[in-house]
Amino acid sequence: MRNEILRMDQVTYETQGVTQLDNFSLSVWEGEILGLVPVNNWGVEALLSLLTQNLPLRYGYVHYNERLVNDWHSHRRGGNRVSVIRNESCLAKDLTVADNIFVLRPGFKKWHIRPRILREQLTPFIQEVGVPIRADAYIDSLTTFQRFVVELLKAVVAGSRLIVLENADAFISESELAKLQEILLHYAGKGISFLYLSAHFEETLRFCHRTALMSNGRILKCFDLKSGSADILSLPCVGDYDRWIRAHLEEPVREQADRPMLELRALCCGNLQDVDLRVNAGECIVVQDTDGCALSDFLAVLARGQPESGQLLVGGRPLRSGLDRSIAIVQERPTETMLFYSMSYMDNLCFNMDHRFPKIWLSKGIRRSIREEYAPLLGAEVFDRRINELTNRQKYDLVYTRLLLQRPKVVFCIHPFKKAEVSIRSHLWELIERLLERDIAVVILAVNLADSLALADRLVRLRKGAVHEVYRREDFTRLPANTPWLYLYREKYSNMERKVDMYETFRNQ
Amino acid sequence: MKNDRLRYLSHRLLAAGLTAVLLHLCLLLFLCAAAKDLGGRWWELAAMGAAGLLLLVCWTTVWIIRPFLRLEKETRLFLEGHAPNGLLREEHVFFTPAGRQTWECLQGLLDSSELMKMNKRQAQYLALQNQINPHFLYNTLESIRSEALIAGLTGLAEMTEALASFFRYTISKVENLVSVEEELQNCETYFKIQQYRFAERLQLTVECDSAEREEIYNCRLPKLSMQPILENSIIHGTECKIGTGHLKIHLERTGKLLLIRISDDGVGMDEQTLARMNGQLQKKVRAAASQDGQTQGGIALRNVNNRIQLLFGEEYGLRVFSMPGVGTDVEILLPAITSDRDVPNKEALRSL
Numbered sequence: 001m002r003n004e005i006l007r008m009d010q011v012t013y014e015t016q017g018v019t020q021l022d023n024f025s026l027s028v029w030e031g032e033i034l035g036l037v038p039v040n041n042w043g044v045e046a047l048l049s050l051l052t053q054n055l056p057l058r059y060g061y062v063h064y065n066e067r068l069v070n071d072w073h074s075h076r077r078g079g080n081r082v083s084v085i086r087n088e089s090c091l092a093k094d095l096t097v098a099d100n101i102f103v104l105r106p107g108f109k110k111w112h113i114r115p116r117i118l119r120e121q122l123t124p125f126i127q128e129v130g131v132p133i134r135a136d137a138y139i140d141s142l143t144t145f146q147r148f149v150v151e152l153l154k155a156v157v158a159g160s161r162l163i164v165l166e167n168a169d170a171f172i173s174e175s176e177l178a179k180l181q182e183i184l185l186h187y188a189g190k191g192i193s194f195l196y197l198s199a200h201f202e203e204t205l206r207f208c209h210r211t212a213l214m215s216n217g218r219i220l221k222c223f224d225l226k227s228g229s230a231d232i233l234s235l236p237c238v239g240d241y242d243r244w245i246r247a248h249l250e251e252p253v254r255e256q257a258d259r260p261m262l263e264l265r266a267l268c269c270g271n272l273q274d275v276d277l278r279v280n281a282g283e284c285i286v287v288q289d290t291d292g293c294a295l296s297d298f299l300a301v302l303a304r305g306q307p308e309s310g311q312l313l314v315g316g317r318p319l320r321s322g323l324d325r326s327i328a329i330v331q332e333r334p335t336e337t338m339l340f341y342s343m344s345y346m347d348n349l350c351f352n353m354d355h356r357f358p359k360i361w362l363s364k365g366i367r368r369s370i371r372e373e374y375a376p377l378l379g380a381e382v383f384d385r386r387i388n389e390l391t392n393r394q395k396y397d398l399v400y401t402r403l404l405l406q407r408p409k410v411v412f413c414i415h416p417f418k419k420a421e422v423s424i425r426s427h428l429w430e431l432i433e434r435l436l437e438r439d440i441a442v443v444i445l446a447v448n449l450a451d452s453l454a455l456a457d458r459l460v461r462l463r464k465g466a467v468h469e470v471y472r473r474e475d476f477t478r479l480p481a482n483t484p485w486l487y488l489y490r491e492k493y494s495n496m497e498r499k500v501d502m503y504e505t506f507r508n509q
Numbered sequence: 510m511k512n513d514r515l516r517y518l519s520h521r522l523l524a525a526g527l528t529a530v531l532l533h534l535c536l537l538l539f540l541c542a543a544a545k546d547l548g549g550r551w552w553e554l555a556a557m558g559a560a561g562l563l564l565l566v567c568w569t570t571v572w573i574i575r576p577f578l579r580l581e582k583e584t585r586l587f588l589e590g591h592a593p594n595g596l597l598r599e600e601h602v603f604f605t606p607a608g609r610q611t612w613e614c615l616q617g618l619l620d621s622s623e624l625m626k627m628n629k630r631q632a633q634y635l636a637l638q639n640q641i642n643p644h645f646l647y648n649t650l651e652s653i654r655s656e657a658l659i660a661g662l663t664g665l666a667e668m669t670e671a672l673a674s675f676f677r678y679t680i681s682k683v684e685n686l687v688s689v690e691e692e693l694q695n696c697e698t699y700f701k702i703q704q705y706r707f708a709e710r711l712q713l714t715v716e717c718d719s720a721e722r723e724e725i726y727n728c729r730l731p732k733l734s735m736q737p738i739l740e741n742s743i744i745h746g747t748e749c750k751i752g753t754g755h756l757k758i759h760l761e762r763t764g765k766l767l768l769i770r771i772s773d774d775g776v777g778m779d780e781q782t783l784a785r786m787n788g789q790l791q792k793k794v795r796a797a798a799s800q801d802g803q804t805q806g807g808i809a810l811r812n813v814n815n816r817i818q819l820l821f822g823e824e825y826g827l828r829v830f831s832m833p834g835v836g837t838d839v840e841i842l843l844p845a846i847t848s849d850r851d852v853p854n855k856e857a858l859r860s861l
Contacts, residue, residue, distance in 0.1 A: 001763060002718075009842070022784065220830060221836075
């Protein structure tokens, strides 16, 4: 007899009069890895809150570990032993791994902490997961994946029966994802359940026993894809992608001028070793950091403008500093990190233009003409709105249009699709294409290829900080079998049977 | 009645009296603090006044505001169609005697046995669609079967036999609880009849953990809980689909629950229709009372849902999941009981 670890039944949950979850029903079995793909982000935060805390419900029932913990009749309080692991680490950075796992555990009551005993207690867990982590290492010194594993171990040690992993595929690399899969399966075998939130349906196929599709705070359907009952392409979240990438592949190849916009010559800095790279005007390359150790160093070089050795040339000239307007960096989650909510829309749009129009802040005429020029593209109404009144899509428009106005030679996009809804992601493709059409070189820095590959003219894979492999678009067929949308590239470039291959790809994962 | 009145009045008086006393106390203390010259012990009086005020706020929240909000919420939910059962059981909601009587009267009107009878009638309607004398129907079908056997038409004989078995199960004692095994057999009989029409275009699989098969098959559920849903899956799901339609009945049991999922890979439904359907299933009272029939195919689901909820409670029933072009899953959530004595609402069972 199987146990249900979680059952949310007909849950309707409101915050400040806004319905976040509407008749939401979901169940997770013991030892199951359940994928959850939100088509839009509506209700996701509310779901995570309700999993960990028993907040007052408008309607419905929540059972945890076969026990009713929350229902609409009563006002139960308290929390459930559910751990949520997200990109923002909740570990104490200045403490060691062992301290984080054992000492910060709820219920730890010892007055005298003996590091040797903690180390001994941790050893079997470390051996179990097979990831080399020192018990006395400080959290600050760990890689993203190691931190992720520490959080996982912390949840296991704390006795969580359900662990929620939010968008893990967005911040850990492919090889690490494969390792993560092993770890999850190991703990699932021991009866721990996982809720794996991901924006990519095809990613959940690799990990999960079942996958639920969520939209507007409701579960639309659960898929048990191993039984082969659903045609993957008929799902909107996959089908749209499939159609878009197919259309993209059918388009004629963009003409790229042989004008190098970015040149890295024997670049060394931190973990980066002898990186040679050349990106032409209007070219999009994806730099994939397969082991996640070089991306931060790459960003550090861009910020400083000076590598330890080698050369970094932008438009044939050495980069002066990170403030050089010939480059632009689109941060992770730019709608949260790159907009100034206290400034007006117009100020947000124009504040990187001073190198082109030094008198922009004095001249209303320039700003008026910008407004007239971009109103058809952005919508006339957005210019009078405050930033917090904009939709997510309008915020992305603002960030990328600012780049168009800045006219840099190279744009670096750091995980541009991270935390973006399914509908926004296809819009982001269009926004990046707009940059390419203006002969701006685009470098997408990613650890995961799920969304980026479709845009790439070349893929550069870094391993241990050095350029390991370079693939041109026609070579994408040679990428590993778990590469997203590989079947489309194979179909295009190798004339292979599409559907058979697609299923083969998905099933093999 | 008199006691109720006294009880209500004493609660109100207690709440109002204590509120007034505390309020006066606070005022008095503040006045004392203000009247005294600022030396001496004015801050102690002020602190006591503040504490009294805090106590007053807490007291008002617990005894007046929260019960009021609770009553408001329950009334609003009732207006949206939920049953008022929880309200009268609630200890902290103080009604006036007439108010309580009104709610009890209302609940009486929505009495589960009455609703059960209404649903029974609906079920019979669904089963028959018109009034046919069952014995006449069985006899006629048996005659046709005999004729078919004599004429060597074994296919026709089998079909007639399946039809007779189906009608016999459907028409006789609609109200009973049956075992999962019996209900599954009826589903298979129904499917067999449909297969004469659809032939290879329709496939049915029943999934169940073999180690738990016996336990699951012995569980009890209201008669005709699964077949109407299977019928819906065929008529509204797979019939409109081009190509072979796959139907699946998946059975699972946990410590307390029996889960039956009937899936099809038919045309499915859009998000708005799905939301509307699940909304109707959530609202027991209104769903049972309304007969508008605006939603095609929704009557059968509502009927099954109502019967389950009236017998076992509103936390059980149907949940629908669907996507256009992908298919529909209907999940039946039931308590895992193996005897009719375990039914929580025996009154509803007896009234049938």
